[in-house]
Amino acid sequence: MNPKAEGFPGTDRVGEEDAGDARSLKISDDVVAVIAGVAATEVEGVAGMSGGIVGDITEILGRKNLSKGVKVEVGERDVSIDLFMVVKYGARIPEVARQVQERVKEAVENMTGLNVVEVNIHVQGITFSQEGKGGD
Amino acid sequence: MxxxxxxxxxxxxxxxxxxxxxxxxxxxxxxxxxxxxxxxxxxxxxxxxxxxxxxxxxxxxxxxxxxxxRRKYGSKAVAHQGPLGEVRVYLGAIENLVKRVCRQVPGVREVKAHISNVGDSVSVFVRCSVSPDVSIPDLTRDLQKTVQTYVKNVVGVEVNEVKMVVENITTESKKSRGSAV
Known part of the structure; x- marks a missing residue:
């Protein structure tokens, strides 16, 4: 397993499926979302993820939500990922988006063995300060 | 609102x-x-x-x-398809970017921006207040050029047009409003 995997919370939710083939492995959507979310925020130029009302309330309540702003659709072997994010002012969006797509695809494929068919990027805002994450 | x-x-x-x-x-x-x-x-x-x-x-x-x-940005976005997936940039984000870029141009006091998308490209409509000590034709020409170049470089989309309206000539910024010339 990729050494990075030890740092990801939620990876213990990966478990074997009881029904059907005893060797089949079902990976939870949440696990893929956390891997993608952490990989995306590591890219230079990404200020943070944009999670909507539920994500905001969760963070106000003090819970760190690593899958915030990530929507995944996991199939048998394929996974499609949508990332909703806020980009730092000055960063070139096409370049940041390409790096995020590559980093997320690599992280998810290495850690889960799933085939990432697409990583769609939704840039919802631009932040102008180091600490701000919600746009202007 | x-x-x-x-x-x-x-x-x-x-x-x-x-x-x-x-x-x-x-x-x-x-x-x-x-x-x-x-x-x-x-x-x-x-x-x-x-x-x-x-x-x-x-x-x-x-x-x-x-x-x-609720988020300030709407649901409209400009999208382009890459080899690994689609990249969508919401118009609200571009709007904030344009406002910021315009405010950095000397002589510009207040800025309101509106972005509309036409296919894969965008049109920018800027309304602004300017200082009394600037040449408005020169300033607006600079602003149009700056906005077009910046949006193209940073967002990666073509800018069809940059329409500008100078609404006011003022000596004060928005925070200390009151002395319009």
Whole structure:
């Protein structure tokens, strides 16, 4: 397993499926979302993820939500990922988006063995300060 | 905030003023509000009317609560397809970017921007206030060039046109408004 995997919370939710083939492995959507979310925020130029009302309330309540702003659709072997994010002012969006797509695809494929068919990027805002994450 | 929400907010605030005003006056000894409420409570029609108004205010409260969490950017976006997936940049984000870029140009005081997308490209409409000591034709030409170049480089989309309206000539920025020339 990729050494990075030890740092990801939620990876213990990966478990074997009881029904059907005893060797089949079902990976939870949440696990893929956390891997993608952490990989995306590591890219230079990404200020943070944009999670909507539920994500905001969760963070106000003090819970760190690593899958915030990530929507995944996991199939048998394929996974499609949508990332909703806020980009730092000055960063070139096409370049940041390409790096995020590559980093997320690599992280998810290495850690889960799933085939990432697409990583769609939704840039919802631009932040102008180091600490701000919600746009202007 | 949309104009409809502004009207609702005005109604909501007006209702709260009346409600708490009456409550305050009752608490300091004015008996009339209490008598009015007592007479309304006696009739079924009065109770129904009060229930309807209370329910409407409850709905308005929920609406404004949700509005406080709603994102400023809308749902419209400009998209381009890459080899690993689609990249969508929301027009609200581009709008904030344009405002920021315009404010950095010397001579520009206040800026409002509106972005509309036409296929894979965008049109930018900027309304601004400028200092009295600048040449407006030169400034607007610089602004158009700057916005076009910046949006192209940073967002990666073509800019069809940059329309500009100089609304005012002012010596003050928005924070200390008051002395328009």
């Amino acid at each position: 949309e104009i409809g929400d502004r009207v609702l907010l005005a109604v909501f605030a007006g209702g709260l003023v009346v409600h708490f005003g009456m409550t305050f006056l009752s608490m300091v000894g004015w008996a009339v509000p209490g008598k009015i409420i007592a007479s309304i409570e006696k009739s079924p029609e009065g109770r129904t009317a009060i229930s309807v108004v209370a329910f409407a205010f409850l709905l308005l409260s929920v609406r404004f609560f949700i509005l406080t969490f």
